[in-house]
Amino acid sequence: MFESLSNNLQAVFQRLRGRGRLTEADVDEAMREIRRALLAADVNVKVVREFVDRVRARAVGQDVLKSLTPGQQVVKIVYEELTELMGGSQARIRMAPKPPTVVMLVGLQGAGKTTTAAKLALAFRQQNHRPLLVAADVYRPAAVDQLKVLGGQIDVPVFSLDGASAVEIAEAGLRDAERRGADLVIVDTAGRLHIDEALMAELESMKKVVEPQEILLVVDAMTGQDAVHVAETFHQRLEVTGVILTKLDGDARGGAALTVRAATGCPIKFVGMGEKIEPLEPFHPERMASRILGMGDVLSLIERA
Amino acid sequence: MGLFDRFRKGLEKSRAAMADRLLSVFRGRKLDDSVFDEMEETLILSDVGVDTAAELVEAIRREARKRRIERAEDLPDVMVDVMADFLGSQSEMAENPDGPTVVLVVGVNGAGKTTTIGKLAHAYKSQGKRVILAAADTFRAAAIEQLMVWGERVGVDVVRHAQGSDPAAVVYDAIQAAKARRCDLVICDTAGRLQNKAHLMNELAKIRKVAERELPGAPHEVLLVIDGTTGQNGLVQARVFKEVVQVTGIVVTKLDGTAKGGIVFPIVREEGIPVKWIGLGEGMDDLQPFDPRMFAEAICRPETRV
Ligand SMILES: Nc1nc2c(ncn2[C@@H]2O[C@H](COP(=O)(O)OP(=O)(O)OP(=O)(O)O)[C@@H](O)[C@H]2O)c(=O)[nH]1
Ligand SMILES: Nc1nc2c(ncn2[C@@H]2O[C@H](COP(=O)(O)OP(=O)(O)OP(=O)(O)O)[C@@H](O)[C@H]2O)c(=O)[nH]1
Numbered sequence: 001m002f003e004s005l006s007n008n009l010q011a012v013f014q015r016l017r018g019r020g021r022l023t024e025a026d027v028d029e030a031m032r033e034i035r036r037a038l039l040a041a042d043v044n045v046k047v048v049r050e051f052v053d054r055v056r057a058r059a060v061g062q063d064v065l066k067s068l069t070p071g072q073q074v075v076k077i078v079y080e081e082l083t084e085l086m087g088g089s090q091a092r093i094r095m096a097p098k099p100p101t102v103v104m105l106v107g108l109q110g111a112g113k114t115t116t117a118a119k120l121a122l123a124f125r126q127q128n129h130r131p132l133l134v135a136a137d138v139y140r141p142a143a144v145d146q147l148k149v150l151g152g153q154i155d156v157p158v159f160s161l162d163g164a165s166a167v168e169i170a171e172a173g174l175r176d177a178e179r180r181g182a183d184l185v186i187v188d189t190a191g192r193l194h195i196d197e198a199l200m201a202e203l204e205s206m207k208k209v210v211e212p213q214e215i216l217l218v219v220d221a222m223t224g225q226d227a228v229h230v231a232e233t234f235h236q237r238l239e240v241t242g243v244i245l246t247k248l249d250g251d252a253r254g255g256a257a258l259t260v261r262a263a264t265g266c267p268i269k270f271v272g273m274g275e276k277i278e279p280l281e282p283f284h285p286e287r288m289a290s291r292i293l294g295m296g297d298v299l300s301l302i303e304r305a
Numbered sequence: 306m307g308l309f310d311r312f313r314k315g316l317e318k319s320r321a322a323m324a325d326r327l328l329s330v331f332r333g334r335k336l337d338d339s340v341f342d343e344m345e346e347t348l349i350l351s352d353v354g355v356d357t358a359a360e361l362v363e364a365i366r367r368e369a370r371k372r373r374i375e376r377a378e379d380l381p382d383v384m385v386d387v388m389a390d391f392l393g394s395q396s397e398m399a400e401n402p403d404g405p406t407v408v409l410v411v412g413v414n415g416a417g418k419t420t421t422i423g424k425l426a427h428a429y430k431s432q433g434k435r436v437i438l439a440a441a442d443t444f445r446a447a448a449i450e451q452l453m454v455w456g457e458r459v460g461v462d463v464v465r466h467a468q469g470s471d472p473a474a475v476v477y478d479a480i481q482a483a484k485a486r487r488c489d490l491v492i493c494d495t496a497g498r499l500q501n502k503a504h505l506m507n508e509l510a511k512i513r514k515v516a517e518r519e520l521p522g523a524p525h526e527v528l529l530v531i532d533g534t535t536g537q538n539g540l541v542q543a544r545v546f547k548e549v550v551q552v553t554g555i556v557v558t559k560l561d562g563t564a565k566g567g568i569v570f571p572i573v574r575e576e577g578i579p580v581k582w583i584g585l586g587e588g589m590d591d592l593q594p595f596d597p598r599m600f601a602e603a604i605c606r607p608e609t610r611v
């Protein structure tokens with residue numbers, strides 16, 4: 001469905017070359033192709049603008065204009081910049097000096113929080129930790145059942161409390177973890193809109209009470225332009241420490257990864273690759289960069305550049 | 306609250322942001338290229354997509370010229386007309402006059418299928434219709450329980466089997482039950498699935514086939530639920546689901562947030578599937594029939610007066 005960015009760039013440069021020497025203005029036409037590709041991948045318009053400026057500066061500064069393969073040169077720069085922007089610290093959960101470590105999962109409705117909570121718990125259980133899942137979604141029908149079923153599948157205990165508020169459940173869950181000797185508490189929260197004042201305040205109170213080491217924002221890889229509002233608002237109110245990108249087993253290009261990274265500055269720590277409860281996978285910035293560009297073979301392409 | 310009031314209230318927030326932007330973009334300006342460039346960017350920010358945004362802007366530009374518009378302030382009127390026109394007319398739900406109407410609800414994971422079914426059941430029940438739900442998501446943890454909570458909430462029966470059983474068999478049973486109990490409507494929940502998973506899409510085709518066999522003409526509606534925050538992948542969803550189960554209508558959910566749901570423009574343009582409902586919240590009343598004009602207005606009118 002998407003034409004290859006590199007073919008388009010190549011075409012642009014070939015056409016220009018017919019007129020003689022390439023100029024800086026010619027690079028602008030290439031930049032328009034890059035803009036198109038990033039927008040088709042759902043990178044936010046504003047993020048695209050900043051990104052393209054950055055790439056242009058590098059492209060003009062380097063020998064792209066004199067290069068025999070300017071198309072590949074530009075792709076190489078784009079790829080490197082994307083990879084660098086999405087890179088950063090490792091896929092690790094910051095552990096508390098004195099257990100239990102507390103992790104809160106937050107995000108929009110249906111993003112994949114509950115599933116991700118179970119995947120995270122499984123990963124830790126397999127590393128001989130003793131996780132506890134806390135069911136603090138008191139709104140969605142059968143949310144607690146869902147977490148209990150998943151906990152049962154992976155043999156991780158699930159704490160729940162009927163009739164209590166989400167903040168009370170989180171607090172009681174923490175005490176329960178101490179009692180059981182669990183060293184990691186994963187709090188599943190209800191999906192909410194970033195503009196829902198009451199529910200965002202609820203998360204702020206929860207944060208105050210459980211003092212989490214990590215607040216992970218769970219983002220659906222199919223998210224479009226609005227990812228920027230969502231990420232900014234959650235980050236402003238909660239100081240998110242990391243991002244988890246879900247549903248990457250689909251065929252969305254996943255430009256939201258770049259948007260969310262740019263909007264929060266937080267690393268993307270893990271990715272969700274399926275509905276089944278399997279351990280979360282680490283995030284690979286290079287793979288994500290190729291995916292956003294719609295090219296499986298960026299590396300081989302660049303080697304030829 | 307009237308239907309249009311509810312619609313407007315739900316879209317107010319997103320409109321406020323969009324309206325601010327459009328007003329500041331247009332106020333006191335001449336109609337030059339930069340105005341149209343910014344209009345195009347605004348549309349892209351609503352997830353309309355690069356190509357469709359360009360096409361819309363071209364159409365708006367043509368129409369503005371035809372109407373001899375000179376001030377940018379007057380553009381939103383033109384935008385609303387062109388965009389509403391683009392979306393086509395309001396589209397009704399199909400009905401089976403000789404027995405139960407079967408509605409199959411499909412979509413990717415977490416889009417809002419089960420919630421939409423709860424809302425639909427409530428809407429039809431309020432019209433005095435007899436509704437039965439089929440819990441044919443036998444895969445996701447507690448999906449059956451979730452639908453049962455909705456069934457209780459709205460007061461309709463739910464046909465269910467055990468978790469892990471064959472979803473097509475649930476649909477079969479539900480249609481049988483609907484015929485026996487003289488129900489007007491059977492709404493079938495299905496497990497969320499990503500359109501690139503061939504085996505899951507085959508399973509969906511099979512579910513459809515069982516419904517066809519059980520009741521000629523069924524399913525009368527196949528609703529594809531699309532999360533309103535979805536970007537360009539929404540178009541791929543529409544294309545593949547349409548191919549596999551012949552989607553007859555789109556439901557766009559979660560428009561109570563700040564996302565605009567602009568992906569429906571390329572879907573309508575390229576797949577020709579009408580949008581039938583929009584979701585504006587998690588409660589049972591938060592579903593509205595799609596009105597193209599209202600939708601376009603909510604996206605581009607600078608002021609809240611209508
Ligand atoms: N294919 C795929 N599906 C996923 C992934 N993560 C979650 N899902 C599915 O997405 C849907 C929503 O996941 P949940 O974990 O219930 O999402 P949530 O954020 O807890 O939802 P709410 O609690 O309603 O806000 C379910 O059908 C999950 O099975 C993933 O990485 N890949
Ligand atoms: N704000 C808002 N939330 C919604 C809307 N529709 C559904 N939701 C929420 O989105 C989440 C997912 O909804 P579900 O109905 O479970 O979605 P689904 O498509 O059935 O999900 P799976 O069966 O897991 O694929 C839930 O938390 C719902 O409450 C809507 O219109 N607005």
Ligand SMILES: [Mg+2]
Binds near residue numbers: 114115140189190191
């Ligand atoms: Mg959940």
Ligand SMILES: [Mg+2]
Binds near residue numbers: 420448494495497
């Ligand atoms: Mg469901």
